Every structure is written in C-alpha cells, then in structure tokens.
Amino acid sequence: MDDQQTAAAIKNRDESVFNELVNHYSKLLWAVAYSVLGKQTSSSEVKELVTDVFWRFWQHPAKYDSTRGSLKNYLALMTKSMALNKLRDQNDPTETDDFILETIPAPQAKNDLVWQILFAALETLTEPTKRICFERFFMELKPAVISKNLNLSLTEVNNRLYQGKKKIKPIMQQLMEREDLL
Incomplete structure (x- = not known):
C-alpha cells in the first residue's frame, strides 16, 4: 500500500491500516523524538510524544500531502516539530537545530x-x-x-x-x- 492509499484508509478510519502504520514507524519516531528531547527526558515522555504524533495523524490525515514528500518523512518532521515545541514550552536551552543521538532509555524487549x-x-x-x-x-x-x-x-x-x-x-x-x- 503506498502513502496515498494509507492516508486515504486512515481518513476512512481503517484501524488495521493505522495499527500497521504505528508498528512500522514507531521506532523511527521514537528515535527522532529522543534525539531532539535528549537524555533528560523519560521514556514515558518520549512514548507519549510519539503517541501524540500518531493521534494527530489519525485525527487529521488529510493534512498529509503526498506531493510534498513521503509519509515517513511527514511523520518524522511532525515528531521533530512536536518535540521542539515541547522543549520550547519547557524553556529548555538544549540545542535542537541538529539531531543529537543519545542513548535510548532501558529497553522493553x-x-x-x-x-x-x-x-x-x-x-x-x-x-x-x-x-x-x-x-x-x-x-x-x-x-x-x-x-x-x-x-x-x-x-x-x-x-x-x-x-x-x-x-x-x-x-x-x-x-x-x-x-x-x-
């Protein structure tokens, strides 16, 4: 299923396609969120942010425009943007212009x-x-x-x-x- 079909299926509230999307991109979005938020952020905060990204896409799939890029990049950019907003809201002076690769918190599996x-x-x-x-x-x-x-x-x-x-x-x-x- 291509990106346009995925977005259309989610727009039609196809939960199986949405669950597949979540399973496929969770690690990537986790990595993006954690690289922006850094070590000081708990794993539950990162998980919450990634969940919010997927929820926002579920609520507004029509905002995705396939002519501007892939769904993967759209979700990654949305994650980075939301993570930067979270940092800004916390008045955190952490440098956020580049991805900063940090160690992920203790693994679950x-x-x-x-x-x-x-x-x-x-x-x-x-x-x-x-x-x-x-x-x-x-x-x-x-x-x-x-x-x-x-x-x-x-x-x-x-x-x-x-x-x-x-x-x-x-x-x-x-x-x-x-x-x-x-």
Missing part, C-alpha cells in the same frame, strides 16, 4: 536493546558522519537525499557511510556480546 546498541555505537562517530548514518539507518533516506539535505557531495556521503559502518561494527559486536545477544 530484546529488539529494543539492539536499537539501543546501534544508537550507542552511532554516538561514537563525529559529525557529519553521525548525522549521515542516522539519516540512512533510522530515517531510511537514500544517500542522494542525504547529500542534498546536508549539502555534501554524494561521494562524500557514501564514503562517510562506509567509514561509519566500519567504525560502529566492532563497537556493536562488543556491546552485543556484553548483552549476550550474539
């Missing part, structure tokens, strides 16, 4: 622990490699889109992805062994 390990490994990278890898692995953006977003050459983006993967692989293996996931 084994799969969440793998995502947490990936976040921890990405934190060891320097900018812009960290942001490039985040956009590729969590936002699932193509290197050409990342290149355009960050105003870098496609070659540099691909090189940094390659180097980033090389750097985080041993870190992830070590962390996964420590957590007995291998």
Whole structure:
C-alpha cells in the first residue's frame, strides 16, 4: 500500500491500516523524538510524544500531502516539530537545530536493546558522519537525499557511510556480546 492509499484508509478510519502504520514507524519516531528531547527526558515522555504524533495523524490525515514528500518523512518532521515545541514550552536551552543521538532509555524487549546498541555505537562517530548514518539507518533516506539535505557531495556521503559502518561494527559486536545477544 503506498502513502496515498494509507492516508486515504486512515481518513476512512481503517484501524488495521493505522495499527500497521504505528508498528512500522514507531521506532523511527521514537528515535527522532529522543534525539531532539535528549537524555533528560523519560521514556514515558518520549512514548507519549510519539503517541501524540500518531493521534494527530489519525485525527487529521488529510493534512498529509503526498506531493510534498513521503509519509515517513511527514511523520518524522511532525515528531521533530512536536518535540521542539515541547522543549520550547519547557524553556529548555538544549540545542535542537541538529539531531543529537543519545542513548535510548532501558529497553522493553530484546529488539529494543539492539536499537539501543546501534544508537550507542552511532554516538561514537563525529559529525557529519553521525548525522549521515542516522539519516540512512533510522530515517531510511537514500544517500542522494542525504547529500542534498546536508549539502555534501554524494561521494562524500557514501564514503562517510562506509567509514561509519566500519567504525560502529566492532563497537556493536562488543556491546552485543556484553548483552549476550550474539
């Protein structure tokens, strides 16, 4: 089902499509919200924000315009915007212009622990490699889109992805062994 069909189904109140959407994008929206809100935010606050994003989309699916981008990016931008608003409301001076990859709170399940390990490994990278890898692995953006977003050459983006993967692989293996996931 493409993005337009998904939005139309949700507009028609198809709960099964909505549940599928929630299952498909929850981790991405969690990552976006947590990267904006940072370590000082509890997991319940992040979960509440992600729930609010999905609720807002359920209430107003017609606001999504497929000609302006993918549904994934629309939801991610909505999450970032709502997280920034939350920070602004709290008068928090935290820097929010760029995604800041922070460690996710204690995981609820084994799969969440793998995502947490990936976040921890990405934190060891320097900018812009960290942001490039985040956009590729969590936002699932193509290197050409990342290149355009960050105003870098496609070659540099691909090189940094390659180097980033090389750097985080041993870190992830070590962390996964420590957590007995291998």
